[in-house]
Amino acid sequence: MRQTTSSIALEVKPDSEALLLSLIARLDRPDAATQPAMTKTDLLARMPSLHFFSLTVFPRGVFDPLFVIEANFDGPAGPFWPQLEAALGPQLRPMIACCKRPADGCGPLYDAVTAPGSRRDLAPYLQTRAGKPSVYHHGNRGMSRQRVVNEAALFSAVEAELDAAGQVAQTWRILPPADIHARLREKLLPQFAWLAQPAPARKTLGEKLGDWVRLAVLVLAVLVVLTLPGQIAAGLVETDRLVIAFVLLTAIVWGSLLRIAGPLEGTATHGRTNLLNFAWRQIFKILIALAVFFAVAMLVVTPTTVAISHLSWREAVIPSARALGWGIAAMVVIVLPALVLWLRWLERRDSTQDAPTIDEAVMRLMREREDHTPINHMAAMIPLKPGILRTVLVHVGHRGLHLALRVFIKDGYLASMRTIHFAHWAFVNNGARMMFLSNYDLSWETYFDDFIEKAHEGLTLAFGSGEGFPPTRLLIQDGASHGTLFKAWARHSMTVSRYWLAAYTDITSDQIERNFRIAAGLRQPTLTPESAAQWIVDL
Amino acid sequence: MTDPAPDPSTEPVLRPGPRGLKALVGRLVLAGLPLVFAVSRAIRPILKLPALPFGQKKPPQFIITRYDDVREVFQTDTAFGVPYKAKLDVIMGGEPVFVGMADTPLYRGDLARLREIVRGDDLAALALQSSAQAEHIVAGASGQLEVVDALVRRVTFDVLGAYIGIPHPPGGNLPVWCTRLFEFVFMPSDAQLIADVDRMAPAMRAHIDSELARRRSGGIEGDDLVARALRKQASGEPGWTDAWIRTALMGLIVGGPPQPPMVLPQALEQLLRRAKPLRDAQTAAKRADDALLLRILFEAMRFDPIAPMIPRTAIADWTLAAGTDRARAIPAGSTVMAAIQSAMVDTRRIPDPGTFDLMRLPHEYFLFGHGLHQCFGEHINRAMFPALMRPLLARSNLRRAPGKAGHLAKQGFFPSALTVLFDTAGQDNKPG
Amino acid sequence: MSARKSDRGPKRDDGSWQLTEPHAGMAQGMVVSGYDHLPTGEALFLEFAWDRHQRGGAWLAALNAIAPVTPADGKVPRSVSLSLSWTGLARMGLDQRALASFPQAFREGMYQRDRMRRLGDTCDGQWSDCVIPTGPRWSGNTPQLPPEDPASVPPGQVDGTTPITVHAMLLLFTATDAEVAAWSAEVEQALVPQGVHVVHRRPIALHKGDDGIVREHFGFADGMSQPVPFDPDATVPAAAVPNGWNAVALGDVLLGHINGHHDIAAGPVVPIEPDGRTAAAGLPRHPRAGDAADFGLNGTFLAVRELLQDVPGFWTALTREAARLRTEDPHGGDVIDATWLGERVIGRCMAGDALRANGPLPRNDPATPDNEFGFYDDDQLGYGCPIGAHMRRGNPRDGLAQRPDQVRTLREAANRHRILRRGRKFGPPIADRMVDDGVERGLLFLAINTDIERQFEFIMQTWMMNPNFATLFDEADPLVGTATPMSLQAKPLRRKAHLENFVKLAGGDYFFLPSLPALKYLELL
Structure with missing residues (x-):
């Protein structure tokens, strides 16, 4: 099943920034007196196609603050917005009212959804304002949320079955892999009836x-x-x-x-x-x-x-x-x-920022929120280098990068890394800046070190058009190889992920593929000795 | 229609539908509606009906076919009111009833008062009674059963009639009266129907009034709605006048029980067209998984809801879909038809609408309307639907009767008959 | 495997390296040497308890007279190493700007809430089972800021304050026990008048076996794999051995040099003031800050963790678990005993050789275990050294590669997170590994690195404690991690051992290991 990545970037009325931040903070800590406590489980049940969702406010700088709603979900966008509305509509509406009225034809719709006491659905407004990412990458492309969750449950059941203590345990080790497969399948089929059905195609x-x-x-x-x-x-x-x-x-x-x-x-x-x-x-x-x-x-x-x-x-x-x-x-x-x-x-004339300002309070806030689960979220905003060549390069480059990722990345690996669930770039502020949002595995340090050490050319290509980036040479050289500089620059471009909702927080991208391989094997009624020997490595 | 219950009236419940060419046209229109809706959604989602050439100056009529706009119509009760008031006044003798009201303190007060006697903890008993009676009927049917009248209508009226506390009127038949009054309020009426209503409405009011008087004199026994209302009255709580009680109860019995005999047979017809959903429904019924069975029935109803469209009257000027390129000004006085059948298959918002999908979300349905006037009986229906259908669906080898009888027949807008067959052997061995 | 061996025959890297002048004379000797020839010693943990009127550097002058800190320029009969915590530097009166110029990890200390969580020391705000139940006994007690978002802190979060505050750590290395006893008493006596108290002490010894092998208390040969720093301008040899397995940029070991990320490993600065103190101390001008001197050059950071080892607990649990695994494996489990399982926990056999599917990795030099190996070529699936073994988590080498063309990149990537380990044992060797003698023993873990976050913390968080390391699921390091199952890859089916933690943190923090000029500057404070 196809996944969609969408983000909505709304300029915030500068005087409403504080209110917006408090409204977002309230999502995690509903005021029991005024708001019924909606747990993340409730929200996720109301948005069954959602994988990851975030709300971010990029602070003011050269621009007014920017409110970004990021959503990664199964299927097309149209049906998702009503889901979001059903889950978070009453909370989102006042947040949208903190944002500026769009100057284009969308104004009357903004008025309709933000009017006091408005009952007009948000979905049409959200849909109209949703931007198209310039590049997106889905590490487990084609895996619906339901499938991720189902196959993770299967994995747990397989492990439990294999590690059951006592007499049963003795028998596993004397069987050849193909028989282990057959016996596991027989034991798990009643509980996981879907194993009998053919696997849906991940990509059509x-x-x-x-x-x-x-x-x-x-x-x-x-x-x-x-x-x-x-x-x-x-x-x-x-x-x-x-x-x-x-x-x-x-x-x-x-x-x-x-x-x-x-x-x-x-x-x-x-x-x-x-x-x-x-x-x-x-x-x-x-x-x-x-x-x-x-x-x-x-x-x-x-x-x-x-x-x-x-x-x-x-x-x-x-x-x-x-x-x-x-x-x-x-x-x-x-x-x-x-x-x-x-x-x-x-x-040769680029300005490189050697010591990007990093607000220590913001930094602490980010760190406080990171690494509570194996999956994390980050949001960065990067002003773009000026000039016609840079502009054409970044737009054509992003298009090419996007399509190349879609065509050539078949197993979710970027170079030797499979740490991304959903990531995307999008141009905002009329193309003056690009934002980068990622739902990734492990810590921020690891995520960036990995890319610096294993794919710095790609990183330089993708981010080198950003102002202040470490010195680049001929598009892909140097740049992000200056790991210390690059990480400082990247941290400085980031802001706090104010609200993050994830359908799963402990199934890494790698583990999703592992579960997928195990499930794919168990869907087969029998395996040949060779394929069973390969399959069993994942158990 | 075989109804062995004591029936003082020989009148049929449904009036004969149109015949000949008119019937054919009617059927064709109904059959063609999905296509009309699809075209409308694509090119003219807020469709203004052309004024008839010889018609008098009538207020404009709009058909609203997209999900977003149908939601907006229902949610904007300040601009789109319910059009039933005039007809309700006729049957209620001028007493205001909540079905016809705008969002006023009166409306909220009436609804709140009604909820004092129609309580959530009644639902389990209603479900139990429905399934017991349905089981009795199905068990006695020896493998062949007409669903509309012999099963659904009978159970609904018996159970809800007893719950509300209104027996058959002397010289009349409750299902007939209620169904006729229901048709009058919610559907186009002709001279014959108006004549029927002129006869039945005052008689119904008189019947309820006399019931109230009779029960009060007998020392208020039992725990039906009549008894509960009379006790409220006796305790001196404000607002519980005879006229209010009569109007509220009449609203319930006219508005409620005529509907399940429409939607449940329609849902069964949809299931009979689809092998897997039918199989799932039967499995759910056999396992007595009412929650799943309800989801299946709802999804079946999505393909054939109680009516393709629900009317509203514009009570103020309103721009529908403001801020989009299909925005359209609706002048006050217009009739706005919210095409729920269309909205529930709008691919813009409903994922894979052609698929029979049990994982759909509440907001993807308009089965009970939406917004201020969302059906009052929704909770009762949610409890009764699966309970009522479970005994039949649990029968093995459930299938259509041969020939025309095995397909849902309609008289006008009302389903009139659907006969199914099922195996009787070994049914008692099935796990309940 | 044989092909791999012959491949790298001539490229052997014997692991020896030296700093060139002037750096050798500036860096502390501990950076370049583990003092193999000085098998005994003592770690003295100092608290500065002087009153507020005392000059901050006075005690250093007193120390200098009796135990001068040893530079890295030659072999010495006895050696001294001195490092300071952030609170120690502050207590000595180091300039605010200088204090603020230290990296955040050092300024916050090891017990900052978010760091404790990342390091696996706390779990849901409580001490994890990797820490002694009472919480660590000593640290720098760096003052903590309140959380920016109070809701991010779990209820009942431990605050990381320790009963003992350590401002400096003094390591004395000697050739004999007698020598160290006398010397440390002398040092202590000299420091007391300066208001410097020894608040905690541990003997630190190699306890070399008769065979010349250093074993940690569980009995495994220790310190097997060290990185070999190189820098064209500051080391001999000047360049990495091509395809060497352990080469790291000098900047990952010493501040002020080019690090593994191609940047100068940035250290702290001190303002240049008219009093000429920086010049007197011999601190060079900082290359980027015009008005400041380079306080970091040739200094580095130490991650210090005092780890208590419960030797009988460890072996008893392994014996029990080995017995369970044996019963589950009626046809192939004969080999499984506590030692077998312990070797898999470590990833090496007791003598230090890496495990392979068909026995220990053959040695090139009969005297020492081979350290020039990867995992991708001959143990990718972990049939020899389990994927989650302590050694593999500590340094995955090329084991995370998926395809042959990634091997080099992955090996180089892994090497950018290496630490130089200078830890030593404390407590006497145990007589019988199964019998509790009631004596505290363990490892004073000392890791040299310039970027605490990219090196020490990365190893702990991303490799050691990572529940998803190398596509494992919900496992942690079997030696120092929290109690989790450990997959032991095998044919036809992996085994799963259930392990507990017997190595617990009893104290520690981040320390700054200054260069000698930086120490001189501090002395002049």
Whole structure:
């Protein structure tokens, strides 16, 4: 079953910030006199599709405070909002009234839901104001909440069965794995009738195809834009001049690039990955993509050539191929390096925040709330670096990252880590800032150290567009490798997760997959000795 | 309709429905409604009905088909009132009754007073009586049973009639009178129906008045609602006048018992169309899991609720769906039809509405209306529905009778007959 | 396995390293040496009880005369190490700005509410079974701020205040017992007039066995795996052995050097004032703060935990549990006895060799257990060394890798959380491990690290006490963790041992181990 990640960012009336904070605080500590105590269990029963929900108020700074409602749930968004309303409607309404009236057409709806004594449903307002994440990642994609909970219960039952004391215990160890499987299944089937049913697909074919198509469209679009300069030049200029210009530009771009590509003093981190060797490792994929692009583009460029010239179809093929060929060559040799050069030029002038201010009271508040359970929540807000290149990069990059995560992450592992349940980025304040919200396993320290040590290139790519980020080099180098700097920067960008509701707090992402494997095995009536031997490792 | 109980009247409960072309059109319209609703939800969710070419200047009529808007209509009782007052005045002889009121202190007071005698701890007994009588009927039916009249209507009226404390009127039949008065209040009426009501309403009032007098003179025995009300009256609590008691009890008996014979057979018809839900219902019945059985019946009713639409009258100008691009001004005086059947299958808010799903949440149903006038009898229904249906559903091999009898027949808006078959052998061995 | 061995034949890392000048003369000797040649000693825990008019550094001058702190520049016949708690520094009158420039973990101490919870010392606000029932006896008693959100504190939360307040920890290392007894008496006598009292003391000894192996009280060979720091500018050898298993950046061991996260391990600063004290002490100017001197350079932090070990309790419980496991395993359980189970709790055999599915890991050097190994290649599933064993939780090496291409990254990642262990035993060795002799014994655990949160606390929280470590569920470290089951991976089916805690925290805190110039500065206060 598909999961949805959604967040609603509402600007707060500055004078209502304190009231908003107290309203949120009251959710965890209902005033017995005025509010019936609604336990988290009650709330979760009213929102059966919910996985994780949070309320955060990003404090004022350059902007007014921002109230963020984050929800991660099963199925489409439409049916979720009434669930939220049924669970928390009366509490949410005054919070929304603490926020500004939207200046766009949504104003009358805001008036309707915030009018004193209003009985208008919140759902339509929440839905209208819900933003689309620029990137989201679901570590246990396709696992519905019910399934997570069911399979965790199965796991407990399996453990209890295996560890039952006395005579029973003796018999397990003399059986081969396939027989252990068969006997466990027989014992558990009455209690877990769903083991007899086929497992629902976690991802449908349509979903997978959709992800691929979207990624292909994005790649094609980027290639079209990047090959245009070469194509246009090829259309306007004779080959001999073209060659001269090509060589000249190549020399200029690469000369400049090589001159400034190195690290600024004291910022090198000797990472193993850079853009060039990353591209080299993907060389076959890149060549295939270019070949496919060439073939597809010919289908568009040839008719265009026919249309704008007097050539016949047959005659148009060669000039079209020539234009495309130049386009691709120029992209690889000049356009992309020129963009990198531009980026490097910017990077050398970036402001890095060496000592981000960290409010110790806020920090303590965060720490007080962290690590009570294996799963934690964090919320961060990052102002974005200005300029057209940075803006285009972060938007196209986020789109690409999102689709790449959807297409290529099949087992929930980001590099070697599977610590995320639901995480997302979204642009807020009209694209001036991006926020990052994550429901992750283990402590904040671990979560970030893990990424710094195991995937700093990805981290640099994803966060490097943020103001004050540690010095980056050529998009993915250095940056987050400066672990101490990066962690201070990340902590400073965070604020307190004021309210957090989780459907499960002790089943880590890794454990969900373990339970899934155990359940998948037990759904099979029999296992071969080989697959049983593999299956039993998880018990 | 076989009713062996002493019946002083030979009048049928349901009036004959339309015949011929008119009946066909009626059926086609009903059958086509889901499609009309679906189209409306997609392109014109707040649908203004065209004025008829030769009609007089009538107030505009709107059909509301989306979940959000139906909720808004029900929740905004300051702008959308119940339209029953005029007709209620006719049957109640001008006495105000809560069903027809706006959210006033009077309304709240009436409801609160009514709740003093209709109590939560009555529900278990009502359920017990319903299942006992239903079991008796089913056991005596030798494998073939007509559900609408012989089971549901009989049990409902017997149990609720006894609970309220109103016996058959002399020379009349309680189900007939109540059903006719119910039809008058909540459905379009014709000359014949008005004539019936003109005869039955005063007689019903007189019947209750005479019952009150008779019971009072007999020293107030028993624990039915009549007795409870008379005791309140005797203790001198304010408001418990004869007229108030009569109106309240008449409201209960006219508004309540005619409904289960509509919705329960409709629910059974929906179950008979679906193998797995029927199987689940039978399992739940055999295990006497009334909570689960209720969920199954509710979900079945979602596919065929008591009425596709519930009317409201705009008592003030109101912009429905304000702030959305479908916002529409509804002028005061308009009739607004809240299409609950449509709202309950609106994919915008109801997940997989075509699926028979037992995990649905309360807010996904409008079976009892919603908001201020949410059905007063909801709790009684919740207790009685599973109890009443359990004995039949617990029978093995429950299936339709062959031919037309095995499919739900309707007379007008009312289900009239549905015959089912079941195995009788070995039923006593089944675990209860 | 044989392929792996031959692979790294020439790249062996013998674990020895030295600081180069000027750093060797600045850092305390304890950083570079465990004083293997000084097997006896004593830990003196000091409280500054002087009146408010006394100069804060005076006692250091007195100490210097009789037990000068040893630098890291050579072998000495006896050695002194001195570290201070945050309250000790405050009591000595260190400048407020300087005090505030210490990292938060040190400023808050080990008994800050949230830290106690993370370290597993409290559970739902009460002392966990990893702590002696009365709560720890000593600490720096750092004053605690009230919670920002009172609702986050469980009702009845213990407040972490200890009966004994320790401002400084003085470690004396000597060659013989007699020497230490005389010396420590002398030191104590010299300090009393300065208002410095010894409020707690523990003998610290190696108790090397006849075979030359140091065993902790349960009987296991100890201190098997230490990180080897490198820094191009400050160590010999200057670079990590390629593919070495234990290389860490010097900045993870000493402040002021590049750490594992490519940044300078930032330490505290002291303001440069006109009195010239910083210059007199030889403190260099801080590279980032123009008006301050680098108080941290070549200093570091110590996580100190005095752990009481109940030896007979441990072995009795293991004997009982081994018997239970044996009965559940009628066809293959003959090998299971208390020692077998204890070895799995540790992850090494009693002699210190890592466990593998078919016996202990073969040695390259017959004299010492091999320490150049990973888990991914030949024990990924834990059939030898159980996945939740103490040694594997303490340093998972490459064992958390899922695929071969992750091995290097994961090993390097694990090495960014290493600590240099300088702990020593206290209490006499037990005569019979099954018989309670009523004597307190245990380990004075001393961990050197520059980033308490990323190193010591990370190890405790993310590896040791993490109920979900390496896809285990609801287990903790079998040696120092709370009582939980422990999965013992096996074919066809894992066993599950139920273990209790017999290693309990009796006191401890975070200490600053200053460089010699920093000590000089303190002396001048």
